[in-house]
Amino acid sequence: MLAGGAAVGCDDGGSSSGGGSSPSASAGSASSSAGSGSSSGASTSASPSPGGSSTLPPKKGTGSDAEEHRAEAKAAAMLPAPEAIGKALAHTPGKVVSAEIDDNAQDRLIWEFEILAEDGTLQAVDVNPAGGAVLSSHQERGESDDLARGKRLLKGGATDAAAAAKAAAAKGTVVSVKLKPEGGGHWSVETGPEDRDWSVPLDSVKVSPERHD
Known part of the structure; x- marks a missing residue:
């Protein structure tokens, strides 16, 4: 590819509105209050990650190709390609070589990126x-x-990939943007749900149907 605990409530240990508390009751109240503070701290660190797999779009349909294309376009519409590219580059600065909606290891749809990073390495980044x-x-x-x-x-x-995606967005929902070497280099952009391929040159944002020789 060219181209990634719920808080448990604690009793506050408050004393009754009656007269003075016994020493043992006071100790119990202090212990309960300390326990409450500890539980509060745990609930903060146990907050679920917004990138958890339960939030990912469902996997592709297992039926026709048309169903798969619709599923990909639906996932891509949740975070349009130019915005997804921005998220990936904010994490790993550089130049996107490819971006596409695809299945991850858990059969969930994600944005997958390949980025030519500023340090000269090729980095893979997955975005929800x-x-x-x-x-x-x-x-x-x-x-x-x-x-x-x-x-x-x-x-x-x-x-760049973001400019190519923006240009091709007028043709449909962009589900992939890939750098290709043919013709001196161009962006191959796929839009859905119709599964159409477009070509965007590296020296303009003119969109034309991609030729498959």
Whole structure:
């Protein structure tokens, strides 16, 4: 690919409105109050992550290709490609080489990115379409062709992935943007739910149907 506990309530230990408390009652109240403070601290650290798998869009349909394309377009519409690219680059600055909606290991739909990072490495970043949280990132290894292509083609004022996605958005919901070497380099952009492919050159934002020779 060219191209990632609920708080438990505690009794506050308050004494009754009657007369003075016995020493043992006072000790119990202090102990309960301390327990309440401890529970409060635990509930803060146990807050669920917004990037949890339960928030991810459902996996692709297991039926026709049309069902899969609709599922991908629905997931991509939750966080449009230009915004998803912004989330990925905020986490890993550099230049996006590819972005696409695809299944993760748990068969959930996510935005997957390959980024030519500022340090010259190729980084993979996964983003949750439901909210934009970064789910994971790691360095890609064994993708020397992708790395070389990005370094060779994405120079100076070349049209970037976000600009290509914005331009193609008029054609449908962008579900993938990939850097291709043919013709001196261009962006291959797929839109859904119709599963149509478009070409955006690196020196403009003109959108034209992609040719498959």
